[in-house]
Amino acid sequence: MNANAPGTSAPWLTPEDRACLGREARDQVPPEAHAELVRAAGRDPVQVLVAEDASRLPDLVPLRHARMLASPFAFFRGAAGVMAADLARTPKSGLTVQLCGDAHLSNFGMFASPERNLLFDINDFDETIPGPWEWDVKRLSASLVIAAHDNGFTPRQARKIALAAVRRYQASMAELAALGNLEVWYTKLDVAEARRQIGDQIDARTGKRLDRAIAKARSRDHRRSLQKLTAIVDGRRRIVGDPPLVVPISDLAPETAPDAIESAVGDLLERYSQTLPVGFRELVRSYRFVDMARKVVGVGSVGTRCWIVLMVGRDEDDPLFLQVKEAGRSALADHLGDTSSIPHGERVVTGQRLMQAAGDPFLGYQTTIGLDGRSRDFYVRQLADWKGSADVATMLPRMLRSYGQLCAWSLARAHARSGDRIAIAAYLGTDDVFAQAVTAFAEGYAELNSLDHAAMRAAVEAGLVRSQG
Template identity: 40%
Template sequence: MHIETQTGVIERGPDRRARYAAGKALRKIVPREALADFSPAANRKALAIVAETERDRIQSLLCLRRKSMEKSPHAFLRGAADVMAADLATQPAPGIRAQVCGDCHLMNFGAFVSPEGHMLFDVNDFDETLPAVDVTVDLRRFATSVVVAALCAQKSERGARAAARAAVKAYRRKVIELASLPPLQAWNERVPLRDVVAKLRNRVLHQAVRAAISAPRSEDDCADNFPKVAPDDAGECRIEEKLPRLFHLDEREAEQFDVTGLIAAAFANLPPHVASLLRRYRLSDIAFKAVGVGSVGTYCTIALFMSPDEEPLFLQVKEAKRSVLERFGLGAWPGAQGARVVEGQRMMQAASDIFLGPMLDPASKREFYMRQLKTRRLGDLTELLQSHDLLDYAKLCGRTLARAHARSTDAMTLAGYMGKSEAFDDALASFAVAREERDLSGD
């Protein structure tokens, strides 16, 4: 029996046992042990690759970007997704494809509030996301991130390798668990933040995280990096500047693209019920925000909306450039870049922002996407968890990544390739150490 649809015919596919066998057969094509090797291109120049990415960014912000990347090896890793993509383009891969994050490191996971008001932990950055890319692209960058973070935390190389191995093992075990579930149940898997807190062994960390979760919503406005609102001389609410990362554009800079027009155009891409909600607010102010490490220099603005009763809503309008994975031949996206980010987030994240939507600036032809600004209160939890208990945090991220990948690939095929032994974990950990040693030895 089969069902005709607009996209083709849905027929009965192979069962779990057959799909596991298919994944296991891939080991003969690309042995798991082969994933341990790191062979960079002979002409690899990391700084030259980074410089190429900076050509079409806001030049006045490049100094800030470089200073951010120079803070630590992990900060450099965060800002150099293009270097990792160049490295991965030459590595063997089994060909198990999924929607990937594309910039999968420890700081691109985090806590956020779902549209229903639930606090969840998930992958939380999709600027480099791309569909139909080998899952090892994410896993190799993820494992390398764990090694670099551990070394930055003064762990030994042996300890750093063990942490990466444990994180990949957590990923593998979660994939095997998801593979046994019905597709709908696996799709609806979430990571509630309260469940994360309940498993914390460190009492001080447990109390600190619980306090952050329980803090009143109004305290977001008092957090260090979340925009503050203050009335101007005319009584209109404005975003307070916090240099060098949050400021208002001058007239010349503002003319480069029309944010007000972008937001107006976004209404056409929002579902009618969400557009109806946004119409209950008025646009009060727009400010530029330099975000993260890798994104510094791309156009990103914060739009402040106010309700008739002066309640704020912050929306982020961020430029969407071509994924670094596509630049180095790891995948392709034929459509608009804003749509790429939006569709990738909706595919990987368990609960996406209702304001998430693509947009295009007709004048500059730049592509953007819109989403609700993440609260700093929850953003701080990522740093808190990582700094106090790196090993458990890395394993949490590994399980979360498994859930995200399982939404767009067959978990049983992936489970068949990885297997029940620790060969896959060992290989990815060895790659991460070898790749980090290459970076430490110089450009």
């Protein structure tokens, strides 16, 4: 972490001292070493995934596997734990930051800032934890190569896409190293600016598709969720079931009286509100609980306990949808010697607040007792607030390259907030060695991921692993 961060006990270092640390790290672990990818003897990716399933809802585990089998990229999205074990065997620079922990392409996207601006940034922090900054860079670059292969691009095109992203990370870190602390903290990427940057690198058809995606993100708000997810049932507003993707609480706990559910959820929300700033704490309290349901989300998260909660304020046309998502142990924790004792919901929220340029004002956390009587950690955020993500599968090479560069810039900015940006920039230097090395790693990892995907499919076909459909 940054030796000059407030509250640290490390001595204050000048910019030159910090640059010296980066150069010393470069001497000890040369950038070219990051091309290294060692496949450990006895490595079993399927076993890693099956072990993760133990803490998930059994009825949703086959759906998780089915989603991961859809393509090598889908498999990669759900295999953060597999890659964490592989990264643990790679060289480390010794410079740490707050990691996203799962910085693949689809974990970046659009969302609204509290000031109602549409921003682009990292938007998933389930695996966040302090660790080597290069782990995030390697996961991002590998995701680019894998996505390029899935889209049918040539190996040369895939290499250029990954190389451009790592170079952008390197250039961005150098730019951030020259800024003051407040400048770094306030730096953000407005979607309008991102669209301008991409504009001259894509054709008219792709530009129109991008504009539609931005417009779609702006349309995703709480009123749209109200129309899409609810209906009037017996004179009362209720979340409509769509099992197994959406299952109302009344179906999961049919013998529990509605008043008891409302009381229990109200207590949970009150305790969650204590983790919010005072103003938003009072805002949450101004809403009343209406209904809740279990909702399946993502690929890697399938099987974890995730709820959507409908609340209303002034009247039924004033909805607030919250997402209450289970937070388990980070997939990277076992490989980084993590000894933190804070609840995992707090870990996720802390990581997001450190890394994201402008966070969800409703972001908070809670530990509660589940329907099975076990204590579990959760974090809470808005379900829909101008959220949008790019459709990677439809991207042409130039668009994927531009998008990868935007993700790389966002990752560098996030790392610069918690780590020593000057030391990292000095480690990276001005040559192309690190970029070339990480791109070679990404190409090798794409091949390994394809083998892992095939191994998962073989395990399903052999009846060793359950998959839906």
